[in-house]
Amino acid sequence: MGKVRMYTCGPTVYDFAHIGNFRAFLFEDLLKRWLIQRDFRVTHVMNLTDIDDKTIKGSQKQGVPLQQFTDFYVKAFFEDIKVLNIKPADVYPKATDHIPEMVALIKKLMVKGIAYKGEDGSIYFSVCKFSDYGKLSHIKVDELKAGARVSQDEYAKEDAQDFALWKAWTAEDGDVYWVTELGKGRPGWHIECSAMSMKYLGETFDIHCGGVDNMFPHHENETAQSEAATGKKFVNYWMHNEHLQVEGKKMSKSFGNFHTLRDLLTKGNDPIAIRYLLMSTHYRQQFNFTFEGLESAKAAVDRLRNFVRRLHEADGKESSGKVANFIAKAEACFGGSMDDDLNIGIALASLFDFVREINSLLDANTVSKSEAADIGGLMMRFDAVLGVIGKVEVEEALSADIDALVQKREAARKAKNWKEADEIRVQLKAMGIVLEDTAQGVRWHKEKA
Ligand code: AMP
Numbered sequence: 001m002g003k004v005r006m007y008t009c010g011p012t013v014y015d016f017a018h019i020g021n022f023r024a025f026l027f028e029d030l031l032k033r034w035l036i037q038r039d040f041r042v043t044h045v046m047n048l049t050d051i052d053d054k055t056i057k058g059s060q061k062q063g064v065p066l067q068q069f070t071d072f073y074v075k076a077f078f079e080d081i082k083v084l085n086i087k088p089a090d091v092y093p094k095a096t097d098h099i100p101e102m103v104a105l106i107k108k109l110m111v112k113g114i115a116y117k118g119e120d121g122s123i124y125f126s127v128c129k130f131s132d133y134g135k136l137s138h139i140k141v142d143e144l145k146a147g148a149r150v151s152q153d154e155y156a157k158e159d160a161q162d163f164a165l166w167k168a169w170t171a172e173d174g175d176v177y178w179v180t181e182l183g184k185g186r187p188g189w190h191i192e193c194s195a196m197s198m199k200y201l202g203e204t205f206d207i208h209c210g211g212v213d214n215m216f217p218h219h220e221n222e223t224a225q226s227e228a229a230t231g232k233k234f235v236n237y238w239m240h241n242e243h244l245q246v247e248g249k250k251m252s253k254s255f256g257n258f259h260t261l262r263d264l265l266t267k268g269n270d271p272i273a274i275r276y277l278l279m280s281t282h283y284r285q286q287f288n289f290t291f292e293g294l295e296s297a298k299a300a301v302d303r304l305r306n307f308v309r310r311l312h313e314a315d316g317k318e319s320s321g322k323v324a325n326f327i328a329k330a331e332a333c334f335g336g337s338m339d340d341d342l343n344i345g346i347a348l349a350s351l352f353d354f355v356r357e358i359n360s361l362l363d364a365n366t367v368s369k370s371e372a373a374d375i376g377g378l379m380m381r382f383d384a385v386l387g388v389i390g391k392v393e394v395e396e397a398l399s400a401d402i403d404a405l406v407q408k409r410e411a412a413r414k415a416k417n418w419k420e421a422d423e424i425r426v427q428l429k430a431m432g433i434v435l436e437d438t439a440q441g442v443r444w445h446k447e448k449a
């Protein structure tokens, strides 16, 4: 069995994550689920950035200690990923629990003469000492301003220069500092991910993910620090997801154009429809968030759920002889598309073609119970990757009360007593039961909350 070691940049826990962030986490979830489906044993590490410029500012603004402040958002993050049916990582290292590893890595860079202490007491990475600097984001080192330095965590390519590995304490940091061999201070954001990824996955690992906004400076700097320290290749494959946008602009806290998952849930949206929406565009394509898009996602998810529910009723006495072929075709097309750099658009199209094909066989009552079980098996394999159908409640759960009401309504309809039939439909609706009239008679299912 092949093994994959993957590291994904986790949330900066200074606020609730917005759905742009979840686009990144859902792409990573899809990638991981697909690798597992293809029999890889995946070790997944996702860090929690609980110390950086933003968390310090946030905790000071609220007037609470850093840890208390970040713990709150860590807890919220875990609640959110559960609601979105994201498979948990194997390890969630917190930056504040790994200061010794970061100090050791910085010391190694100092010994090699690649890191130096500035007159401000902070320690910087000297980009001109690492000849491969820029290879990930294709920034040119000769464009860098010689001797210039940047100490904030986030900055633009145009401002690229020696960056801070360790930031000497200043009054702005308040009571947030560690006293170490490097002096009193705190780590820069980039060194955190180098130290934590290599600790849990080794000096070279397979896949590193994050949003495209992280490519520079974060991932460029991670690569430089790690490779300069170890002399080895840091990451075999970088995979960056494009942004979720709102009206053509990146969804982000700083633009104020964001929706948190919690906002959308409060408005009554189905979290699994949100999952579907954020996952269903290819990860390297930008896409715009709209509420109409969310409605279509909800309809798609309901279609899949109803289809699986419907399979339980199949009882065709004559087989069309087509089911095995449809299954083989759908499985091959879905798999081939996912193998092709996670081409989710084509994979989903093949899934919905399959649903349509089987639905027409079900309409003609030509799906046997055993064929239905095979179809259900394929749907379960698809859902191990998509995570949107879940355990559909089977009709066996039909209580005697609902059954009796459905039959009573049928009798009323036969007697052309439309008023009574309608009243029963309303009564069932109030119980969360939705009726569907089909060629095979009345079918019912539970409305999803
Ligand atoms: P942060 O919490 O800011 O560290 O971001 C967590 C992850 O979300 C990172 O991988 C970011 O690159 C990613 N991200 C941030 N904004 C967006 C967006 N609008 N669309 C997609 N991914 C994003």
Ligand code: ZN
Binding pocket: 008, 009, 010, 193, 218
């Ligand atoms: Zn990171």
